[in-house]
Amino acid sequence: DAGVIQSPRHEVTEMGQEVTLRCKPISGHDYLFWYRQTMMRGLELLIYFNNNVPIDDSGMPEDRFSAKMPNASFSTLKIQPSEPRDSAVYFCASSLVGRLSPLHFGNGTRLTVT
Amino acid sequence: AQSVTQLDSHVSVSEGTPVLLRCNYSSSYSPSLFWYVQHPNKGLQLLLKYTSAATLVKGINGFEAEFKKSETSFHLTKPSAHMSDAAEYFCVVSLNNNDMRFGAGTRLTVKP
Numbered sequence: 001d002a003g004v005i006q007s008p009r010h011e012v013t014e015m016g017q018e019v020t021l022r023c024k025p026i027s028g029h030d031y032l033f034w035y036r037q038t039m040m041r042g043l044e045l046l047i048y049f050n051n052n053v054p055i056d057d058s059g060m061p062e063d064r065f066s067a068k069m070p071n072a073s074f075s076t077l078k079i080q081p082s083e084p085r086d087s088a089v090y091f092c093a094s095s096l097v098g099r100l101s102p103l104h105f106g107n108g109t110r111l112t113v114t
Numbered sequence: 115a116q117s118v119t120q121l122d123s124h125v126s127v128s129e130g131t132p133v134l135l136r137c138n139y140s141s142s143y144s145p146s147l148f149w150y151v152q153h154p155n156k157g158l159q160l161l162l163k164y165t166s167a168a169t170l171v172k173g174i175n176g177f178e179a180e181f182k183k184s185e186t187s188f189h190l191t192k193p194s195a196h197m198s199d200a201a202e203y204f205c206v207v208s209l210n211n212n213d214m215r216f217g218a219g220t221r222l223t224v225k226p
């Protein structure tokens with residue numbers, strides 16, 4: 001199993017540009033999560049999906065952020081327009097059903113908005 | 115409500131000495147508890163998980179954690195630190211997949 005795959009690993013963009021982060025979860029996992037990690041705030045849950053359906057997006061900072069999961073093997077997190085304060089590492093994670101199932105994280109996308 | 119507190123933001127040990135990373139949790143119900151490790155520029159990796167089958171849980175790389183309900187603690191230990199253990203460690207409490215709470219993290223430094 002290749003694990004959770006995120007792309008790109010690094011993204012540098014200018015303020016106002018659209019940014020799209022991609023995630024391929026582990027095959028067979030029913031849950032997919034998007035997290036953001038910063039020094040100031042630590043790990044923050046942005047949104048999670050169950051069977052491709054968004055369940056809780058209360059962590060999405062504002063309307064500039066959107067996430068989709070068109071099928072079981074692909075999800076995107078889009079920021080439009082991007083701002084310098086969006087600079088962070090964004091992680092995607094997936095897991096099986098049930099509270100005993102651990103999260104499997106990708107290696108993250110480091111986003112820098114100048 | 116559930117929450118998790120990691121009592122030390124930074125722990126520094128010498129190579130070959132024991133490691134203790136402290137975690138206290140708060141939960142109204144019987145929780146699941148996890149420890150994750152994050153090496154620089156990497157995602158979080160599961161070290162071990164408590165599933166209520168045994169209070170002493172063994173994980174990867176020689177780490178273990180003991181669930182103490184009376185103390186609401188789930189401290190992570192290792193008898194002898196290795197240089198490769200230097201990383202950030204996160205304690206996580208979960209009632210279910212929708213409600214996982216991460217601690218703020220403890221950065222472990224290992225001195226030669």
